[in-house]
Amino acid sequence: MADDFDLTGFLPYALTQAADALSLEFQNIYKGQYGMLRTEWRVLFHLGQYGPMTAKHICERGRLHKTKVSRAVAALEDKRYLTRTALEFDRRHEELQLTKSGLGVFSSLKAEAHAFDARVRATMTEDEAKVLQRCVMRIAGLETTSP
Amino acid sequence: MADDFDLTGFLPYALTQAADALSLEFQNIYKGQYGMLRTEWRVLFHLGQYGPMTAKHICERGRLHKTKVSRAVAALEDKRYLTRTALEFDRRHEELQLTKSGLGVFSSLKAEAHAFDARVRATMTEDEAKVLQRCVMRIAGLETTSP
DNA sequence: ACGTATTAGTTTGAAATGTAACTAAATTGA
DNA sequence: TCAATTTAGTTACATTTCAAACTAATACGT
Known part of the structure; x- marks a missing residue:
């Protein structure tokens, strides 16, 4: 029996701790x-990152519940970071599109994210970073954009 | 400039997705x-895993807020999985100790956790698993028990 | 010794989340 | 053609969380 199994290294736990720390x-x-x-x-x-799309697409890509997205979209609209346009061919869908202001905030935050990411990766070797990336993406069920 | 930086691989995001999936x-x-x-x-x-301790210690070890722990302890007490004992030398502290029943549930869940963990690790090579473990623990600021 | 400051833990009220019910638009099929 | 179903998104309610105020016990400084 595995009486010596150490729950500190239990992946759901360790990953959550790591994700929380970074987030x-x-x-x-x-x-x-x-x-x-x-x-x-x-x-x-x-x-x-991916251009205009509907809330539905964001739910799917980001694995977010539609109520969360619905509220976030409303908040971003209030901040004038995006606009909605009901699609001609099916008015149930609304295409969401960043405004100039939204794009500005995005690119600023993207730069911050890049710097942040680089800082974290600097604490490991390149090989470690590659393996970490690969394993985490696989567990998350995310596709790597560069195959 | 890093216009090609891919936010899908951004560590706070990818790690959160992975942690969510497993959790x-x-x-x-x-x-x-x-x-x-x-x-x-x-x-x-x-x-x-670590034996009787106070709520404070659980907060520190598990990086949990004291209100969350307070409620979880109350819930576990209701379920008769643990008992509290105010410490003699300082009655503000209560030592929390699992009951027989609590220990039984723990060991059952620990076995499930072990099997679950093994299943996840089986999707990668041993080397990958080691690297992943090391990086995740480092990011999380967790100590490995076996040095 | 005694007023002030800390500390462990609980409670309370506000914000966020998840589930389920709801609205409006479009599709199906009899 | 029009009732029944499906789909995108919102709203309502119940649960969970977070922050700040609170209680009880102890330590500190004079």
């Missing part, structure tokens, strides 16, 4: 500078 | 079988 730190940036919530930042980054 | 899956076990919430499972596992 909380990065939160200071988007929350501190733009008063955004986590889901708002996520919606913003999906629209900035 | 949600494991949640089925402790929630489904024992109706426990995440913080309750965490408190249980700290007490089971």
